[in-house]
Amino acid sequence: MKIAHLKIPGNVFLAPMSNVTNLPFRLMCKKYGASMTYSEMISSDAVIYGNSKTMVRGISSEEDRPFGIQLFGNSTQVMKTAARKIEEMFSPDVIDINFGCPANILTKDGCGSALLQSPDKIHKIVKELTETLTTPVTAKIRILKDVEKTLEIARLIEKGGACAVTVHGRTRQQQYSGKADHSHVRRIKQELNIPVIANGDIVDELSAKEIFDYTGCDGVMIGRAAMGNPFLFKRISYYLMTGKELEYDEGTQRARDLREYFDLLEEHDLMHTVNIRAQAQWFTSGIRNGRHIRRNIATAKNIEEIIQSIQKISDRH
Numbered sequence: 001m002k003i004a005h006l007k008i009p010g011n012v013f014l015a016p017m018s019n020v021t022n023l024p025f026r027l028m029c030k031k032y033g034a035s036m037t038y039s040e041m042i043s044s045d046a047v048i049y050g051n052s053k054t055m056v057r058g059i060s061s062e063e064d065r066p067f068g069i070q071l072f073g074n075s076t077q078v079m080k081t082a083a084r085k086i087e088e089m090f091s092p093d094v095i096d097i098n099f100g101c102p103a104n105i106l107t108k109d110g111c112g113s114a115l116l117q118s119p120d121k122i123h124k125i126v127k128e129l130t131e132t133l134t135t136p137v138t139a140k141i142r143i144l145k146d147v148e149k150t151l152e153i154a155r156l157i158e159k160g161g162a163c164a165v166t167v168h169g170r171t172r173q174q175q176y177s178g179k180a181d182h183s184h185v186r187r188i189k190q191e192l193n194i195p196v197i198a199n200g201d202i203v204d205e206l207s208a209k210e211i212f213d214y215t216g217c218d219g220v221m222i223g224r225a226a227m228g229n230p231f232l233f234k235r236i237s238y239y240l241m242t243g244k245e246l247e248y249d250e251g252t253q254r255a256r257d258l259r260e261y262f263d264l265l266e267e268h269d270l271m272h273t274v275n276i277r278a279q280a281q282w283f284t285s286g287i288r289n290g291r292h293i294r295r296n297i298a299t300a301k302n303i304e305e306i307i308q309s310i311q312k313i314s315d316r317h
């Protein structure tokens with residue numbers, strides 16, 4: 001598929017996730033077949049103030065391409081300045097605007113999903129960013145209860161010049177509860193001309209296929225199910241290509257992946273930016289003897305001990 005002039009080598013995307021989708025994790029998802037990945041969301045205010053912790057989120061590398069950097073904010077002017085700075089510093093393939101985050105820390109300042117209350121402002125932000133940047137602009141939204149209202153926002157995003165829209169099938173009020181409703185994305189896809197990407201509750205091969213079939217979307221975007229599980233992209237791409245499920249040993253795979261992830265964090269000097277224990281827990285969720293290993297991780301005194309507990313997973317399998 002294509003986003004503006006950009007050729008995307010497939011249609012399975014990694015969702016932007018704070019504290020998850022750093023460069024090493026994106027590289028692993030890419031290696032396993034993610035067609036495109038997004039950075040953790042970046043505050044436009046923090047970009048303007050040059051907050052170094054924030055700027056780390058923009059770090060990328062050539063193997064990471066195509067990648068998007070996601071920006072949030074609520075002042076068009078500040079977002080424009082921040083987006084230009086991001087374009088100059090990191091040259092992302094896409095700049096995505098966050099109109100979906102329901103976290104109070106964003107919505108109290110009128111950012112993220114709070115903007116869904118103000119369709120005209122969404123239009124203005126998209127339009128002005130599109131006019132200011134040479135980088136294609138995309139947007140990520142949540143649904144509103146009323147399909148027509150969601151559709152209206154999607155139309156304004158397209159009219160503003162965005163090159164693609166991602167739709168998470170939950171309302172702001174739902175946060176992460178309930179099931180994602182993909183009827184909105186189906187309706188949006190019927191009407192818009194830009195690529196439409198469906199997001200929410202895609203957890204495996206079958207759910208990916210079902211959502212493609214039901215919505216007719218151009219791409220699917222995976223969030224939580226990929227946490228600690230970058231290999232999911234290989235499984236899904238394989239299934240979409242062949243109609244068959246890939247056979248593999250989950251424990252061995254997860255252990256190998258966690259070790260590689262730690263190595264990449266070291267290589268890119270990013271170990272200090274993540275909560276090692278939390279990341280290790282994700283990589284061990286859902287595996288045999290996982291509870292025992294997670295207990296060891298929780299009480300480990302240092303990274304060496306965490307690595308030793310993980311090592312035991314692959315020794316056992």
Ligand SMILES: Cc1cc2nc3c(=O)[nH]c(=O)nc-3n(C[C@H](O)[C@H](O)[C@H](O)COP(=O)(O)O)c2cc1C
Binds near residue numbers: 015199200225
């Ligand atoms: C830990 C975490 C962090 C997230 N951070 C972001 C973010 O920075 N930007 C964003 O647009 N959405 C963010 N999301 C939402 C996801 O991108 C995605 O829309 C949501 O999880 C639904 O997809 P899923 O059902 O595949 O997880 C985050 C979700 C989680 C669980």
